[in-house]
Amino acid sequence: MKQTTGKIILVVLLAIPVIWVVLWKITQFGYNELPVYSSDEMGVQEPYYIDSFSLIDQNGNPFTREDIGDRVFISNFFFASCPDVCPTINGHLKIASEKLKNSTDVLFLSHTVDSYNDSVSVLNDYATSFEANYDQWKFLTGNKSTIYHLARDNYRAVIQEVPDTNDFIHSEKVMLVDKDFHIRGIYNGLDIKEVLNMVEDSRFLLTCYKKEENETSK
Secondary structure: OHHHHHHHHHHHHHHHHHHHHHHHHHHHHOOOOOOOOEEEEOOEEEEOEOOOOEEEOOOOOEEEHHHHOOOEEEEEEEOOOOOOHHHHHHHHHHHHHHHOOOOOOEEEEEEEOOOOOOOHHHHHHHHHHOOOOOOOEEEEEOOHHHHHHHHHHHOOOOEEEOOOOOOEEEOOEEEEEOOOOEEEEEEEOOOHHHHHHHHHHHHHHHHHHHHHHHHHHO
């Protein structure tokens, strides 16, 4: 009897660390999965999907969807001459990039909506002003139709030129995209709390991929 009781106690003691880890993971993130954003297409939910593209980064190098590689990525839209909203959003993304600087599996993509004025040299200066890590954060320009297609049709961000001005109406939203090019999070880039939530969601998404890799390798 004493021997049986001792075995039960031993099993319980061995199980405590496992239970603690599970509870820690649940409380750390507070959820079990992230949504896949989609739209209703004639009664069928179609996930938002980022198409293939070819643009140019702040160093003048071609950048395509294939260059994202096996990474999740965070995207937004801006223009360099934007006086207030864009610097605030990109300032928040700078904070996010610092918090994720050790996560080489996370890439930041900032697309200009003013490709006519935002040349490579302009974007390079703009990126430098945010002390961007060029391996982690790409500022992209290129064909206007390509960028507007991505913004309107893929990311579902509102992009509109204001007649008779050099201004643009564009979304303050920042999007988290998974390795399958599906949007998994949409955040208000003007709200630092939402941006910090995005950082945690990015870490959670990477944790999910890591778990899948571990299960596949067994």
